[in-house]
Amino acid sequence: MNKAMKTLIKIIVIALILSSCKNNKNTDVTSNKSLSDVVSNEIPELSIYNLPSNWTTQDNKDIELKSLQGDILVMVMIYTTCKAACPRLVSDMRNIEAQIPNKNKEKVKLILVSIDPETDTPTRLKAFSKENNMESDQWLFLRGSTEMTREFAAVLAVNYKKISPMDFSHSNIISVFDTNGVMVHQQEGLGVDNKETVKTILELADKN
């Protein structure tokens, strides 16, 4: 009888240990891969620098979005094989750039983020920058993962959808961010009057 009791006790103990694995099994402690664990006190809550995003530039350099902190950012999301709206968005960006006085140019970065990271490799982005005379340090091209791109677009309220192997449907929005990464202005549409956009940029430039 004693031996049987001992066996029973062993069984119960094992069963209890096994039943407790449910609690451990579902704790996926690997940290959420798309959110920063450390939010710097200096970064405002609305800053895009709260996103732990890693991007690759047209020069095949890997950068963190945070490295852009301190600059005024003028950002647009496009893709290089775009035939219709993107060339107009590009010229809208150029029109804005042309209105920034030389003394302020250093503080402003114009950024084009690809919504088609699969096609828009760094090589492709580099070629695009050459074709469009955007090779100076004023311009930056960024490309991220498909998932990161979708999340970043969600932050910018840019909608996009792949409608064919070569084409995307997408919002035409140019966004301005202050030196802390907070979005302060958006320009929607093509060939729109960029007076407000430029005014915002110049005000930010004077403040910094």
Add this chain to the structure above:
Amino acid sequence: MVSFFRLILVFLLIGCSNNILGQSENEMVLVTGGSFIPLYGADSATVVVRDFKMDVYPVTNSDYLTFVKKYPKWKKSKIIRLFSDESYLVKWEDDTTLGINFLPSSPITSVSWFAAKAYCECQGKRLPTVDEWEFAAMADENIPDARILPDYNQKILTWYEAPKTFKNTVGSTFKNYWGVYDLHGLVWEWTLDFNSVLMSGESRKDVDKDSNLFCGSAAVGASDLMNYAAFMRYAFRGSIKASYTGRNLGFRCVKDIEVSQ
């Protein structure tokens, strides 16, 4: 006597084995992939959906409570404004207390896309794409694509008219062909690429094809104007932002099928 104890051991092990095999907190079922023409696609082109697993129920209040306890940055007092508007978990009494009269097994609502996305990722899952969600949702109790049935849309629209369905518990609507509950009639649900819907939500503007606001939007038209229920869902998706929260907006997760070598 010993064999009796052996029997007990066997029963106990079977009881635990489900947990050892890693069944997730929210049960999932297989949705076999196929092709269909979504209401909004590209020139009414057929879309292919691959096999995937879908949560049987939307994520519940108690599921989400467990989540914020484990990942405090998603607590009501800790979340940053980039990831959610001010109505995040608006009815909760505090960080870890549900609202008064909120049932633990009602669907979680008042959470943003960022929060929903984080929840799914922390389970090793993800949000469904619009195509996946719509594919699973075109089923009724008996067939995978019930859109051709004359009373199908009417039934769904009747559910949409019922007030405050978010107060019901999960499982209170019907179980569809795939074994999934509550895709209609409980809460609206977040999708991974909700921002791939290029509608302004205002029908006058959409008719105008918005050629300056959206590049290529003329290609994306409605394939079945009679499917008003689906139209409402797409219009809703086109009208919200990622940081938006709503009392009747919740979510569920899906998982890709791992292709074994």
